[in-house]
Amino acid sequence: MVPNDPRGLPAGEGLYVKIPAMAPKTKAGVALLKDLYLRMLRIRAIEEAIATRYSEQEMRCPVHLSIGQEGPAVGVCAALKVDDYVMSTHRSHAHYLGKGGALKPMLAEFYGRAAGCSVGKGGSMHLIDMKVGFLGATPIVGSTIAIATGAAFGSRLKGEKRVVVSFFGEGSTEEGVFHEAMNFAALKKLPMIYVCENNLYSVYSPLSVRQPKRPLAALAAAHGMRSLKGDGNDVVATLRLAETAVKHARSGAGPVFLELDTYRWREHCGPNYDNDIGYRTEAEFQKWKKRDPLLRSERELAAAKAFGPGEVDAAKARYQAEIDEAFAYARACPYPDPSELLTEVYAGVAAPSINGAKAAA
Secondary structure: OOOOOOOOOOOOOOOEOOOOOOOOOOHHHHHHHHHHHHHHHHHHHHHHHHHHHHHHOOOOOOOOOOOOOHHHHHHHHOOOOOOOEEEEOOOOHHHHHHOOOOHHHHHHHHOOOOOOOOOOOOHHHOOOEHHHOEEEEOOOOOHHHHHHHHHHHHHHHOOOOOOEEEEEEHHHHHOHHHHHHHHHHHHHOOOEEEEEEEOOEEOOEEHHHOOOOOOOHHHHHOOOOEEEEEEOOOHHHHHHHHHHHHHHHHOOOOOEEEEEEOOOOOOOOOOOOOOOOOOOOHHHHHHHHOOOHHHHHHHHHHHOOOOOOOHHHHHHHHHHHHHHHHHHHHHHOOOOOHHHOOOOOOOOOOOOEEOOEEOOO
16 A cells, blocks of 8 residues: 555555645745645636526536636646647536636636637537637547547647647546557657546546546556556645656657546536435545645645735635626627537538538638
């Protein structure tokens, strides 16, 4: 058994990497944690606002919230450059925001408006912001693992130095495309970083009834790539792990797999809590809530006296003002015109027509 392994699982040689805990000891360390904390705080505020407003029945798309899972998104994205690529899944809000995706187009997309980041056609599971390297998200489990691997292969062919990150949940490791992509990336030594957010559940099914007791990182290690496991709710540890992965992948040494332990607070899909329906317990939830990435950061920052009087409240007020403005913008934007049904759908290929309307290439 590996000491401090949050799963208590046996870890193969070199899989579990013990990164020093947060506890910032230097001025630079305190500043770093403060920055990461504020990024997580903003994402938390946005997600909670979505949860609160969702009952208004104006966001006509499913939402998979990232509340409780901000650590992996912020820690990994903080290790990337603007022109590095990120792809995500149905639970993509934190990854999109962590990479720098614009808030107003994101919320406009939730409301199905033409100003949305997917011109109102994708909803919350199809976010994209090419300006910051967020290539997109799709809800098909495991699908973006292959797409991201293809993007890494394309970057390699072009001689570019970017790395590509694919975020996915542990349920994706049970898809065939996961292994196909791993094999290809390892064969070609692609600049890929596969980030598995292990939150223990695939919808309502616990990992314990789906897979043998082992680190998920062992699956990727079997394909011959560097595979690391860490605590996703420790944002600084996650950043350090991601920096290690980025350095390895960018150097041409090949892909890296990161298994990051975390936990979602709300239901699989929707704004509510679901600890009372039987697949998990309130006791388990409370145990993980004590490991909240924001709460852990707050404790360390308080010990370091990192914030002045009222500084956190001022940040919360600033984020709330930004969120209120973005929601007002999204709700005021027009819906797409029906004539634009087939635009922004096909790229560079002959497009079909529906009732005489031909899609723009």
